[in-house]
Amino acid sequence: MAERVPPSPPRRYRLSLPRGRELELVAGRPLLLGVVNITPDSFSDGGRYLPPEAAVAHGLRLLAEGADALDLGAESTRPGGGVYGDGARPVTPGEERRRLLPVLAALRERTEVPLSVDTRHGEVARDALAAGADLVNDVSALGDPVMAEVVAAAGCPLVLMHARGELATMQREIRFHDVVAEVRAELAERVDFAVARGIRRTQLLVDPGIGFGKTAAQNVELIARLDDLAALGQPVLLGASRKSFVGTLTGAAVDERLPGSLAAALWGARRGAAILRIHDVAATRQALRLWSELAAAGGRAA
Template identity: 45%
Template structure:
């Protein structure tokens, strides 16, 4: 059964829940709620990675280092330090990663595909795990960044090259995770193809994390009856379908907003598989 990584965005502009948990008390309360619902890891981010494109417009705004540290470190301290939770820091800045790791985080979640070796060096200095999410540029879905000869082959090759960079920076192979980066520099069809090919990623020997939750590819694959894309909060069914595919493929973790519902889905699906061929 895959681990559940609960999403905690301490941001004003994340695509799904921007602004809801920007204040520290609300962020800590939501982190506690994710843990109570069954999250194995809380993934905390202080800068949105919302991709630009048709649905989200211009994408995220960059946050100064000091502001990002101000947002995330007290929340990391509360959840990891006082509650003993496993915490991942979702950042592309080495200074933010170092501050969060010092506060008790044990994972760095890098959404820029190991672009900056200093980020991996910060993780190595604290013996932290390192998630490499595939991305190209800022993840604009309507751009040349989506031009692949073969999306599965190309994403795998680029992730494996990134993993070599991370390992050269001092992170051991056993601590490296791969994330195909659904929705980042990918069309909806490309994200669907990656989901159907997760076995290829598992065969690399690296642990695999997938983040399908509430992504725009779900809205494009399953628009509302009137043809318009459903908002992020109305993508639970599509998220559940994607998580079921991830669990069946044997991935190591899924990164989700709706921890309780996804935990229920995974457990019931597992129980049904284990029930075998009973009476019809």
């Protein structure tokens, strides 16, 4: 009988946060990033948490359920085309700040967990970091030149998400020959772009952009082969929770997509995700706990 080769240890990452703190990430043992949408038109819960007190209460509830960090977004980035219709309405940086900053300040007073700000606008990121945010989640991957200046100056972590084209039309203009290879190459280019503008490579995370300019089949392929993206050497954030591809494949409405979202989360963890951006924290944490116990028991029995 051949001797069983022990698995390689998971890759670890140490990211520097503002105010002298650190964030440790482990590929395959994902941090749970709870979503707080402070918007009237997000696809999953549009309007429910637009009032500041409702958003703060929701964030605290996600932390009580076991979220390791929170992602606060005050502009819906729902793309246009396909099942999304016309997409979300863009908002001005001023309106985005008006929604975001009171919630961010209130949560910062109540918790020390990392707080991410989901924004495309460098000036919004600057004010959010000054108000206590720890990292920036940029769906435009430095589409705003000011963002690179802000992040480089702050020295904070930055998530670079893959997307092609404009939010308003990207679901109508889907063209890939090999979606995994092309997304990987384009994310690698954005990482190099960020480094060239003064952002440390060790502070950069990548996100395949599930649901942003991809078909349902392409989203599935990206999740199935997430380890190909992890091979870039950057921590991978996976945001598949409640996305439209789950509905396309199963027929489930937005509020009925938890089972499909859990399947994507578990597979993403298996393929090396370091962060899962999720809406349903308690269910995801329970599923991951059991999955990890089963995986460990399976390894001992092999």
